[in-house]
Amino acid sequence: MKRPPMLMHVKIRGERRGFGLWLPLFLVLPLALALFIIMLPLLLIAIPVFWPRGWRKRALHIFGAAFEIFNSMRGLKIAVQGDHHYIYIFLPYKR
């Protein structure tokens, strides 16, 4: 199983000021789990409602697929530089 990204490096620079941040994504996972547990009753209500419409499979698989996408983001790098701004997002592969 792929390991989820642990950190995200974000750098934003404007014309005068800029900042860089190392975001600890490993702290997001417990928060997401807590949110999932809070939302679980709503999900349990939603599944029978959408059951006849054929959304059952999707509702059950969407969380797994979203988690897989999140896990696959290791190594993603986006750097955009304009005349007056610079945006950089990087999810390190090794950490």
Added chain:
Amino acid sequence: MDENKKRVLEMLAQNKISTDEAYRLLSALESEDSTSEGTAKSGTAARIKSKYLRVCIMPGPEHEHDGKGDRVNVRVPMSLIRAGMKFTSLLPPEARDKVNGALHEKGIDFDMRNLNPEDMDEFLEALSALEVDVAGSDGETVKVFVE
């Protein structure tokens, strides 16, 4: 150090090639080295080797050193593309029909319902040979390749 690698670094130092081009040349040389060492590579191994889809947009030569002009450098892991393509199978049929309709309007005759895991693997494998190099009228360049 390998003579070819040294030559690439010299070209970079002399500003004859950009950092991206130098990186690609060095990567190509490294892959050549590993092939010549006689490592038998299966199709799967070769597929694993191409790890990232790169999109680079560079401004024209007049903005090469002054820091002006838009520059984009995106590196997308192939695993993310794979996961994203799997995600399309969860699209509701109505949404898929809308996407198919929009593609058809643009003249692309492609049905998303026909996209299966085998096709995806074949598609991603074929991507490893992809190389798009576009030069605009103002000198800006767009490069899409897999590394």
